[in-house]
Amino acid sequence: MPRHYRLAAQTVAVLMAIVAIALVPGVIELFALMQLTLFAAMAVLALSLAFIWGFGGILSFGQTAFFGLGGYAYAVAAINFQDSTPAILLAIVIPALFAAILGYFIFFGRISDVYLGVITLTVTLILFNSVNSTSGDAYKIGTALLGGFNGMPSVPTFNMPFDPSTVLSPEQSWWTTAGVLLAVFLMLRLLLALPAGRIIVAVRENEVRASLLGYDPRLVKCLTFILGGAIAGLAGALYVNWGAFVSPTIFSLSLSAEIIIWITVGGLGTLLGPIIGCVVIEYIVAYIGSQQLLNANLVLGAVLVIFVLLLPKGLVPTARDLVMRLIPDSKPKTNGPSVQSAAAPHAAGAE
Amino acid sequence: MAELVPLLKAEHLTMRFGGVVANDDITFTLQEMELRCLIGPNGAGKSTFFKTLTGQLVPTSGTIAFRGMPIAGKASHEIARMGIGIKTQVPNVFNGLSVRENIWLAVRRKATPRQQGPAVNAVLEMIRLTDYADSIVATLSHGQRQWVEIGMVLAAEPELILLDEPAAGMTDEETFHTAAIIREINQTRAIVVVEHDMEFIKQIAKRVTVFHQGRVLVEDTVDKVLADSRVRDVYLGKKVAA
Structure with a gap:
């Protein structure tokens, strides 16, 4: 019974999300819609780390490396092809390939968690500095000037698939971005319910046991990392589509750190939490940025400290625990294939 | 036809950690369906030997063969x-x-989706955790978690089972039950058990291999091993003294 209820509740929630996405442009102003589009693009980035960290147990400090690669791949390809369709595909494929190469050396080289953090961080810095030093006419790919520190302006935004003459309006861009967010969310939820996803969680729980049962943890983690890279790359394309602009700051360390804050605030080991964390934090940052009363980074740091001390599980798991306590019938024991409930006890240990 | 290939055969196995020789030229043979206990005082090299069998350590020299196929140096998941x-x-x-x-x-590595449910239930029954099926493992007692692990090993339907101190930290009753499970498994499969607890060994053992200072001291039936004066000196004597 509880499982049927859950499925029904989830279906209703998805339908409500679709309706909300469809109706939003009619309700709010263009500026607010643009801001929501940005948040949705960032939330896709949040999902990429939420998946590999919360479920794969891989804490990457350099998720922006894939985000940035996706953004640049999209920009370069869109300028060259003057069509966003193949550019979006490349924005997924190139970061995924990069993640495959990086992941191969990290996981098959049996590099421990701490060094994984250091390597991903360093890779981000290397990319930042490399792209930063590409000023001048010598650095061009096809017809696309990389532009170094100044970045690449006037990147063509999304058009209808294979129809470069029909460029998406801001409303259509919102539908696309929010739709991608919902699709990635549902895809990850589905994956985690399938045997493949449960193996990913098992490897996070205990690598030794997984390998003694015949699963290859190196391969599982590498594939998880690649999928995370592909999603981050797609987020990069969405981000560039939002601003029609990309610069090396897309690789910045502060953004890498922000993703980790989104997930900590929203709840590690969930998919919904990081989306909420991302939107809330980004809204606060944007609001403070426009007021200029306080330094945004100071506030971010304070938020992180408060959450780690008072709500270490994050918003969504805390809210779920509260609901569980209020409804005595729905103990967490009855959660079925317990991917979600499995994630909670791990949250404290992951750091 | 040539002689039967043993289930597990280790020849001239040596494992060094820097200057320490943990295993020194060990030769070990296990037949099909055998139940073998490895005993010995702390530091005798039991665990090192066990870890080379499981792929967690790569031996410095020597070979290990499972049904004639070499396994020394393979990754854990390949051995599994x-x-x-x-x-x-x-x-x-x-x-x-x-x-x-x-x-x-x-279960799922071997069973088809249709077989998985019944297979899981059968294992739960065997390890007596049917009532705890939906509990999170972290909330169980130490003994129950040991059974969960034994259950996982069984569920994968291996042909050889290696158990490292299966009764460690268990109550007497749990130990007794574990011995019953092991005897039951041995009806169909070969088992190697590394163990400290002599009472437990007496409950399950047929043949016993005694390790001492990285070498095999003696290998015989459990009664003869327990009667052996050398074994008393190196192992039982120390235990009484301690």
């Missing part, structure tokens, strides 16, 4: 896929997952 089930000394279980999910992860 050859049909060797391993329970480690420190319980390695999926703490954040339910008991059912733990067992299912072991």
